[in-house]
Amino acid sequence: MAHELPKLPYEMTALEPHISRKTLEYHHGKHHQTYVTNLNNLLKDHPTYATLSLEEVIQRSFGEKNTSIFNNAAQVWNHTFYWHCMRPNGGGQPGGDLLALIHRDFGTYEAFREAFTQAALTQFGSGWAWLVLKDGKLSIMKTGNADLPMVHGAKALLTIDVWEHAYYIDYHNLRAQYINIFLDHLVNWDFVGSNMA
Numbered sequence: 001m002a003h004e005l006p007k008l009p010y011e012m013t014a015l016e017p018h019i020s021r022k023t024l025e026y027h028h029g030k031h032h033q034t035y036v037t038n039l040n041n042l043l044k045d046h047p048t049y050a051t052l053s054l055e056e057v058i059q060r061s062f063g064e065k066n067t068s069i070f071n072n073a074a075q076v077w078n079h080t081f082y083w084h085c086m087r088p089n090g091g092g093q094p095g096g097d098l099l100a101l102i103h104r105d106f107g108t109y110e111a112f113r114e115a116f117t118q119a120a121l122t123q124f125g126s127g128w129a130w131l132v133l134k135d136g137k138l139s140i141m142k143t144g145n146a147d148l149p150m151v152h153g154a155k156a157l158l159t160i161d162v163w164e165h166a167y168y169i170d171y172h173n174l175r176a177q178y179i180n181i182f183l184d185h186l187v188n189w190d191f192v193g194s195n196m197a
């Protein structure tokens with residue numbers, strides 16, 4: 001099946017002033033689109049992948065060490081997930097059950113925030129930082145390039161894209177500033193909570 005670029009779950013200007021229309025136009029319209037186009041082109045030569053879902057393509061290409069297919073398929077998935085991790089007027093502390101779980105597994109919201117920030121800051125080069133559910137507990141992961149929790153036995157709950165293309169137009173080299181803005185103004189905790197189900 002042909003994989004498609006999903007629409008953004010909000011308008012191109014919805015995350016301003018924190019993430020600009022220009023960033024979303026490039027990040028969604030160019031970068032994410034290119035991963036979709038590359039994946040579909042690669043799959044033309046791999047008919048056994050043709051009927052698989054995106055998640056199945058990711059798992060099979062990881063198992064078969066088909067790096068090109070894995071990288072593009074995982075980046076399609078990662079970006080779709082990342083868009084949903086943000087919303088206008090998001091960020092700050094979550095409420096209810098999620099906050100209780102953060103307290104249980106990190107001690108305080110501030111401790112979670114510090115661990116997530118450190119993972120995002122210290123991912124050398126391109127990659128992602130994640131809040132995941134693993135072995136029944138919340139924990140923090142970071143992954144390089146296209147790598148993602150589902151191939152490491154963890155369920156993704158929240159991610160931040162720390163490839164430079166995610167923040168360079170708005171924050172230039174200041175990754176730390178982008179991470180703070182993401183946590184304080186953009187996180188869609190309703191989406192994070194829905195991933196617990």
Ligand code: MN
Pocket residue numbers: 027031079161163165166
């Ligand atoms: Mn990206």
